[in-house]
Amino acid sequence: MPFNWFKLSSPASFYPVAGTLIPWFAWGAAILAAIGLWLGFGVAPTDFQQGEVYRIIFIHVPSAWLSMFLYVVMAFWGVLALGFGTRLSGMMAQAIAPTGALMTFIALWTGALWGRPTWGTYWAWDARMTSELILLFLYLGIIALRQAIGDPRRADRACAVLSIVGVVNIPIIYFSVKWWNTLHQGASVKLTGSSMETTMLAGMLVMSFAFWFYSIAVVLARLRAIVLERERDAAWVGALPDVRGNAGVLR
């Protein structure tokens, strides 16, 4: 019998599904991270130019990729929220933003830590780092807007508009900063050495999947909390075993 995806589009039906998925992704993330870190810190050889410090790319690159990927996914849910007006789409976008911001922050932080020993400075105005910083501002703006708007439905739609406008801008921002950077012949950052060793590449890919699985697990967990909060008046929420025992506390 074909699976009816639309059935999943209500918070009530997706809530238990998310609950079952979380442990799979959480364990998957842990296992992949273990493999990835082993590859990155144990197996991959010392870099010819940069020594051991380069190993931070096994965290820096996956987090940067995730920061951009999550933004696009968030914008996608925003499009659904605007187009179909479904509450779950708005909730998904709401759940993704903080994790996306975290990934961006990790990317920037690890980038700075890598920069200090490598080029002598914590910060360099190269295209990628600067665009990543602006991406962080975009995320923070979306989170701030959601906080500022009281009505959840208005917040869903306003944040959707903002993330869509932002997603159109991300390539423009990257391109403009790259342009600016080449014009100024600034410190050019090479993220890798001359070429990528297979083990390095493998380590980065595995870590990327680990970060991705982690993000999915965390986003789904946050989504469940958001669903409970926003649907708290619904009957099915009151009937949940966790809630029933604490009926007085929720209200």
Added chain:
Amino acid sequence: MNATAPSTATILASVPADGALAGVRWALARDLKLAVRSRAELGVQLLFYVIVVTLFPLATTPERNLLSTMGPGVLWVAALLASLLSLPRLFATDHADGTLEQIALSPYALEALVSGKIAAHWLTTGLPVVLLAPMLGLQYYMDGESLTVLAAGLLIGTPILSLLGAIGAALTLGLKGGGGLLALLILPLYVPVLIFGAGAVDAVRAGLGATANLSLLGAGLALAVVGAPFAAAAAVRIALD
């Protein structure tokens, strides 16, 4: 339906065929008239621009070469800040006296009405900056060629600031923390305009010519003119809901 009551068909017929243009015209004319009658407010914003531009040399250095290098950047950043200062006005006053609801309920397309308001905003805040900047650029020992490119960049870029800013102004309608929140939302979007606008002057000084930068700004303007009214109108409807 009673025959003497105006039917939907006749009402729609009375909206002129060039409905969109008429909407733009209505909004532009009204907002300009209102701006002229509150001249003091406009003066304050321009004064803000002048003050910000004047503060930088005081805070940094009166040394000629350094000022000359900083000049385009400072004049552009100040233009951004002046734009941010004036943006909340775009929709907030109409929202406060109930006019925005009437605008949203008009048979004219909201995108057209919003475009008219944005055009009026640019004419009253962006254009004066374009005219003022070259004079202020002299404080930064900028030469004629730099000043021309600066003005050209501002001429193309300030409308983009108004267009993108309108989206932010509409999204933050009626919210607490208005001005600061608006800045947080809009500044990332302003960055490319800043880079290409100030970059045009740098390019011309480096002997590379400003065409590339200005063309990219022009492309950005085209994109903003087409897209921003829709995003801003959507944001207004969301805010009124």
Added chain:
Amino acid sequence: MLEAQNLAARRGFAELFKDVGFRVKSGDALVVTGPNGTGKTTMLRMLAGLSAPTAGEIRWNGRRVEPFSAELRAVVAYAGHLPALKDELTAEENLVSLVELSGTSAPRADIDRALDAVALSHRRSLPSRVLSAGQRRRIGLARLLVSRRPLWILDEPVTALDAAGAALLARLVHDHLDRGGIVVAATHQSLGLQPSRVQSLVLGETVPA
């Protein structure tokens, strides 16, 4: 004809009303009453097309209308709590501006006649900031007269009007209904209409659709 079925509204987490329905034919009025906070303004804004209902649908002449739909914008005249006037414009300029915004042409004669009808001719060239609240309301009434929309949605229209103003409003509503228009009004005061043309909707109790 204006119809609503199973309308429901929420503001944030509070449910305002649900299962509200009615049918108003041309020439009839719907008077909405109820205690403060029961959602009268929310309901009227939904009917004007400013706000989407949480549930249910609204139909104009049998066709379903969504918020901000072009169909609804072509027929509605909405008068909310705020008189929608710009302080810097004169009474006359405000009137012309609002009329033109509604897509209707504003010939001099019509404007003059409307200002006369609401007894504001002698104040037409004053900036609106010096007008009293009641006079501002009257400009709104003049706008209703000139823009000739079939559906009037009035939120507390009697606010700030003196006895003469209230009588004027009643007369305008009466004439509008005679011409086949529809009026939906949230008000506590009687508009002096024949009971046969008036339907009543009381929020704060459920009304069968």
